[in-house]
Amino acid sequence: MPTPIKLSSRNDYESFLEKFDTFLLDCDGVLWHGNTLLPGVREVLALLRQKGKRLIFVTNNSAKSRASYSLKFKKLNIEVNENEIFCSAYIAAYYLKNILKFPKEKKIYVIGESGITEELDLEGIRSCGSSEDDDGKDFDFNDIHPDPTVGAVLCGLDTRINYKKIAKAFNYLYSNPDCLFLLTNDDSTIPYNGTLYPGTGSLVAPLIKSLNRNPDAVMGKPNKPMMDCITNEFQLDVERTCMIGDRLNTDIQFGINGKLKTLLVLTGISKEHDILIKNAPIVPDYYLPSLGDFSELCK
Amino acid sequence: MPTPIKLSSRNDYESFLEKFDTFLLDCDGVLWHGNTLLPGVREVLALLRQKGKRLIFVTNNSAKSRASYSLKFKKLNIEVNENEIFCSAYIAAYYLKNILKFPKEKKIYVIGESGITEELDLEGIRSCGSSEDDDGKDFDFNDIHPDPTVGAVLCGLDTRINYKKIAKAFNYLYSNPDCLFLLTNDDSTIPYNGTLYPGTGSLVAPLIKSLNRNPDAVMGKPNKPMMDCITNEFQLDVERTCMIGDRLNTDIQFGINGKLKTLLVLTGISKEHDILIKNAPIVPDYYLPSLGDFSELCK
CATH class of the missing domain: 3.40.50.1000 (HAD superfamily/HAD-like)
Incomplete structure (x- = not known):
């Protein structure tokens, strides 16, 4: 198992972002905690859009529909299109129907x-x-x-x-x-x-x-129905797609299962220790203290 | 594993009852279903008392206290002493205190x-x-x-x-x-x-x-706290004590764990098939379609 690469400088951030066209992002623990947006996240998402990156939001939370999530993004003043949101309630309905x-x-x-x-x-x-x-x-x-x-x-x-x-x-x-x-x-x-x-x-x-x-x-991460639903709506070039999440056994495993590259952020469930211990069962390709760290590039 | 003995005649019933001084009886599925007493049970319990047998009622149901169980027996017109009732709620309180x-x-x-x-x-x-x-x-x-x-x-x-x-x-x-x-x-x-x-x-x-x-x-059957509580209040001669129940993995296993003899009745969860199949994991010493069958001896 290769050691994960820690992103820690402006140069790291730039070369990392150049590698990808599409980012799949978990929400709670990555973008926000409950109703509180994490520092720098709004700027980073705007930067990614400005650089022409495709953003797909992927959450296991089943309490909200796509429409409710869309409203939540808007309240937090984050641009989103409803069809970029893949929440487990939507996946369930999609899977049952299709x-x-x-x-x-x-x-x-x-x-x-x-x-x-x-x-x-x-x-x-x-x-x-x-x-x-x-x-x-x-x-x-x-x-x-x-x-x-x-x-x-x-x-x-x-x-x-x-x-x-x-x-x-x-x-x-x-x-x-x-x-x-x-x-x-x-x-x-x-x-x-x-x-x-x-x-x-x-x-x-x-x-x-x-x-x-x-x-x-x-339905949800790390399982197949979530990925099937995304790949049915978007063509993913797996080499140029990265899954960003805070939880190894759901987000990172989901990326690995889908043969995507993976980035762990440390603002949620999983900790640096979990990926640096010997024989860690799930390891991302990259990790970073917080998604907001990319806002360094906005300065 | 010896084949269980089916009790099926007046002679079987008499010689079975002579072997024991004490009976531990499960309640639901043995004496009653919910609030409905099973046929012949009242007569059989009276017969056992008349023969000088000690009766101990042992139930995993945690919804009722000893006092509520006592009331239930009385409503069903069955003689009982509150200290003969070992329900899992009582065992929990006993275990915590003692x-x-x-x-x-x-x-x-x-x-x-x-x-x-x-x-x-x-x-x-x-x-x-x-x-x-x-x-x-x-x-x-x-x-x-x-x-x-x-x-x-x-x-x-x-x-x-x-x-x-x-x-x-x-x-x-x-x-x-x-x-x-x-x-x-x-x-x-x-x-x-x-x-x-x-x-x-x-x-x-x-x-x-x-x-x-x-x-x-x-606390409950087939675990040790239930038996510890009973043996702390009553001296049991294990050779002359029989556990009667309708469920193999709780009642019969409880009797086996306590080195008691065991009788399965078929008025509840476990069926004859479960004990006669090859390599049945839990087998009673005796079995009988219904506890009420002993009422044959009242005639």
């Missing part, structure tokens, strides 16, 4: 937030669950019934998860072996306010354990 | 129902969580803070589980490596109305996955 050719007469039971149901709606895929089952009522086993019109259970992060949602999803999958089991992503944790919280990959663990069944497909 | 000597100045964060908090109260152990966090409010990451006074997270079945409870439990365990992680039981499913639902062992999977940490102790 890859699985999900039958029109069936519907999806969703554990997750509005990003998922909005994207499904846009693709004309019927869904149920999600906020319908946030009813705050006491759980009653007698409310749970098999439903053969549910053709898939799709799970993303849901901060309103409850036993009713888990029991319904279990019941649909348990009573119908043909019902698909899909995840927007399998991140075990999510970062927030400098600490971690359980992520989609953890919230779905009760289903995996009680069904003794793994998901049929996971 | 085995772990849980410090008085610390408290327990509970994911679970009232059975657990009632038993902790009776042992003078402070708790928080449980129904306090069923508040129906939208989850807010800013409401979650480390609390060094939480000395253990104790999880049982909670049909009011929500993201707040999972995030709080995660935070207490993640921010404090000395905080204990305890389960009332690790049953992956629970039976109800002829089907299954996710059980405690599944509901706790988000914590195991996001923390990448296994629980420090599990």
Whole structure:
């Protein structure tokens, strides 16, 4: 495994940027923390556009649709085109429609937030669950019934998860072996306010354990559906494309799986130590303390 | 592995009962299904008492305290003494007080129902969580803070589980490596109305996955704390004690671990096929279609 190259001077930055036409960028931990833009990021993204680079934003976060992300970029005063945003909720809807050719007469039971149901709606895929089952009522086993019109259970992060949602999803999958089991992503944790919280990959663990069944497909990084969807919409010259992210086991692995070059920034989950230890399992081609460091070139 | 002996005649029943002084009985799937007593069970329990047998009721269900179970037996018109009931909520409180000597100045964060908090109260152990966090409010990451006074997270079945409870439990365990992680039981499913639902062992999977940490102790069958608590209160002559249950991986394994004889009844989870297949991993000494079959001896 080659040692990753640390970018640390104006010269490094310039020669790095010259190598690529396209940058795939993770969002949380790279561009921002929650709603706070990281220093220099706005200038760096503007610089990249000015240099004619193609930008593609790639996030496992399933809470927001493309439209909501677009709004978030605009609020942060960052230029974006909605079709540059690949969020896991969009990938799920795209995958169901175009890859699985999900039958029109069936519907999806969703554990997750509005990003998922909005994207499904846009693709004309019927869904149920999600906020319908946030009813705050006491759980009653007698409310749970098999439903053969549910053709898939799709799970993303849901901060309103409850036993009713888990029991319904279990019941649909348990009573119908043909019902698909899909995840927007399998991140075990999510970062927030400098600490971690359980992520989609953890919230779905009760289903995996009680069904003794793994998901049929996971949409987000480092998995294939995300890359398939991007390469279907954009022609990527892999030699001249770089994936930029803060998490080795999702972002960097995703770049490696797609045979892209990779740049780790240290403003999120993974630390310099993680890539410099002996036998580090996942190593990027390049690393940099912060994406904002490229703003040196704006001076 | 010897073939299990099927009890099928009056003679079989009589000679079986003569072999034992003490019976450990699982409840759901053996005595009742939910609130419905199984046929003949009341007569059989009365017969066993009349023959001078000692009865001990052993259940992994964490929703009820000893006092609530006692009330349930009474409603079903079955004689019981509260100290004959070993439910996992009681074992948890017993274990915390007598085995772990849980410090008085610390408290327990509970994911679970009232059975657990009632038993902790009776042992003078402070708790928080449980129904306090069923508040129906939208989850807010800013409401979650480390609390060094939480000395253990104790999880049982909670049909009011929500993201707040999972995030709080995660935070207490993640921010404090000395905080204990305890389960009332690790049953992956629970039976109800002829089907299954996710059980405690599944509901706790988000914590195991996001923390990448296994629980420090599990109270219920087939684990040791349940047996330690019983043998501390009753002298058991293992040669003359039989564990009766409907589930191989909890009840029968519990009997085997305790070097007791075991009887599987087929009114619950495990089926005759499970014990007669080649290389069955867990096999009881005896089996019987239903506990009520012993009522033949009442005629």
